Amino acid sequence: MTQTDSMLVALSRQMADAVERIAMSLVMVSGRPRQPATGIAYDDELVLTADHVLEREDRLTVQTYDNRVLGAQIVGRDSSTDLAVLRVKGLNVPIAAAAAEARVGQLGLAVGRPSPEGVMASLGVVSKIGGPLRMGRGSVALERYIQTDATPYPGFSGGALVDVTGAAFGLLTTGFGRGAAIVIPMDLALKVAGMLTKQGYVKRGYLGIVSQQVRLPPAQRSDAQEYGLLVVRVEENSPAEKGGLLVGDILLTVEGQPINDADDLVAALHGDRIGKPVAVRVSRGGIPQTLTVVVGQKG
Amino acid sequence: MIAAAKASVVQIYTAGRGIGAGVIWHSDAVHSEVITNAHVVAGLERRPSDWLRVVTADGRSFKAQVLASDPRLDLARLSVPVGRLPAAKVGDSTRLRVGELVFAIGNPWGQAGVVTSGIISGLGSMTLRGAGRTAPYIRSDVSLAPGNSGGPLLNASGEVVGINAMIFGGDLGMAIPSHVVAEWTAQETWA
Numbered sequence: 197m198t199q200t201d202s203m204l205v206a207l208s209r210q211m212a213d214a215v216e217r218i219a220m221s222l223v224m225v226s227g228r229p230r231q232p233a234t235g236i237a238y239d240d241e242l243v244l245t246a247d248h249v250l251e252r253e254d255r256l257t258v259q260t261y262d263n264r265v266l267g268a269q270i271v272g273r274d275s276s277t278d279l280a281v282l283r284v285k286g287l288n289v290p291i292a293a294a295a296a297e298a299r300v301g302q303l304g305l306a307v308g309r310p311s312p313e314g315v316m317a318s319l320g321v322v323s324k325i326g327g328p329l330r331m332g333r334g335s336v337a338l339e340r341y342i343q344t345d346a347t348p349y350p351g352f353s354g355g356a357l358v359d360v361t362g363a364a365f366g367l368l369t370t371g372f373g374r375g376a377a378i379v380i381p382m383d384l385a386l387k388v389a390g391m392l393t394k395q396g397y398v399k400r401g402y403l404g405i406v407s408q409q410v411r412l413p414p415a416q417r418s419d420a421q422e423y424g425l426l427v428v429r430v431e432e433n434s435p436a437e438k439g440g441l442l443v444g445d446i447l448l449t450v451e452g453q454p455i456n457d458a459d460d461l462v463a464a465l466h467g468d469r470i471g472k473p474v475a476v477r478v479s480r481g482g483i484p485q486t487l488t489v490v491v492g493q494k495g
Numbered sequence: 496m497i498a499a500a501k502a503s504v505v506q507i508y509t510a511g512r513g514i515g516a517g518v519i520w521h522s523d524a525v526h527s528e529v530i531t532n533a534h535v536v537a538g539l540e541r542r543p544s545d546w547l548r549v550v551t552a553d554g555r556s557f558k559a560q561v562l563a564s565d566p567r568l569d570l571a572r573l574s575v576p577v578g579r580l581p582a583a584k585v586g587d588s589t590r591l592r593v594g595e596l597v598f599a600i601g602n603p604w605g606q607a608g609v610v611t612s613g614i615i616s617g618l619g620s621m622t623l624r625g626a627g628r629t630a631p632y633i634r635s636d637v638s639l640a641p642g643n644s645g646g647p648l649l650n651a652s653g654e655v656v657g658i659n660a661m662i663f664g665g666d667l668g669m670a671i672p673s674h675v676v677a678e679w680t681a682q683e684t685w686a
């Protein structure tokens with residue numbers, strides 16, 4: 197046997213081990229007619245799944261790797277990130293490990309438990325790390341996402357994309373449409389899960405502007421900031437309008453945090469700031485000024 | 496590894512047209528046996544013996560005859576009247592695991608000996624029509640085309656662990672595990 201051949205055998209064994217490892221943390225989720233989906237055990241008695249696979253709110257069950265069928269309750273759900281958290285009494289399965297940050301080109305195994313026959317898997321790579329993912333009228337669903345070319349078989353939504361050690365890059369879903377497998381990075385999914393278990397829904401702050409990224413004039417650039425957001429529309433009666441933002445303003449900072457792109461703005465408008473005044477620094481006609489805006493709530 | 500496995504893969508022809516692939520399963524001094532899918536050779540059992548031909552990886556063409564076929568398992572056994580064709584190394588498909596690396600060799604769209612790769616996606620069992628029993632099957636994400644029918648699914652060591660059968664839209668293929676093939680051929684021989 198050549199060296200390449202034994203490497204193949206080793207890789208093959210490692211991938212089967214990876215599937216076996218994550219398989220124990222994956223449950224089959226029965227929450228819609230005909231096609232069950234998958235869920236990931238991420239904490240004691242808690243399962244993360246895709247929101248869109250829960251077509252009913254009662255009579256939910258999960259089936260574990262050791263074939264126990266258990267009742268499940270929805271703790272919280274969020275359609276915009278397509279995430280939901282279930283509580284399963286007596287779940288008692290190993291918790292999924294989270295992988296280090298994904299890199300484009302890394303091998304990825306999509307693993308789901310779409311039927312009582314056992315787990316299924318498909319092989320691919322981390323194709324792209326992108327974001328933000330926008331839904332509908334420009335509202336941001338995910339700050340970051342991972343795309344993979346691993347085949348999402350029916351029932352894989354709520355399953356995991358794992359690395360070759362079986363640690364999860366994130367939760368896989370086809371709920372964002374176009375049949376594409378989108379992976380919600382584990383840290384992001386866990387953050388949403390935290391909000392869902394705390395309050396049952398995800399709070400998002402909002403200003404009510406449409407903006408586009410522009411390069412700042414040299415005088416306004418700094419090490420931390422090369423770009424700003426040009427306001428191209430201000431919604432009527434929105435927090436932005438009430439706070440005095442105008443079309444043509446270039447958004448520079450929120451509470452002192454540089455806003456280089458839409459991601460930065462989403463991050464700055466986190467749920468804790470809803471209803472509170474924040475300092476918004478803009479460049480108006482080349483002159484910086486600071487406005488006070490009370491952050492609104494959306495979604 | 497692939498080069499060695501390729502030697503045991505044949506193309507199956509009828510009336511000068513490639514219709515699928517096959518695996519040299521067994522050979523002795525005077526004759527050889529090829530396994531393929533029943534659907535590849537359906538209706539050819541009673542044709543004149545020169546109707547069906549197999550072409551080996553080194554380009555030699557031999558006439559072949561359907562010895563037995565089971566449409567429920569989608570398996571067929573062909574007899575080739577020439578000895579010492581290189582028989583495939585057969586692996587133990589009862590020990591397959593989801594996630595294992597696999598390769599397929601076949602003749603998609605008429606190109607001979609095309610290799611594609613993927614993993615074992617699932618292991619399941621299907622009910623055999625009218626037989627009152629089930630048979631295990633392998634699902635894989637190896638990219639397959641109709642010309643892969645009857646060709647081998649290989650593990651990372653280059654051993655045949657399955658015979659590729661049904662193909663669903665390119666990203667989900669079904670294969671018959673090699674131990675099912677072995678049981679079936681044993682039955683056929685000794686029954």
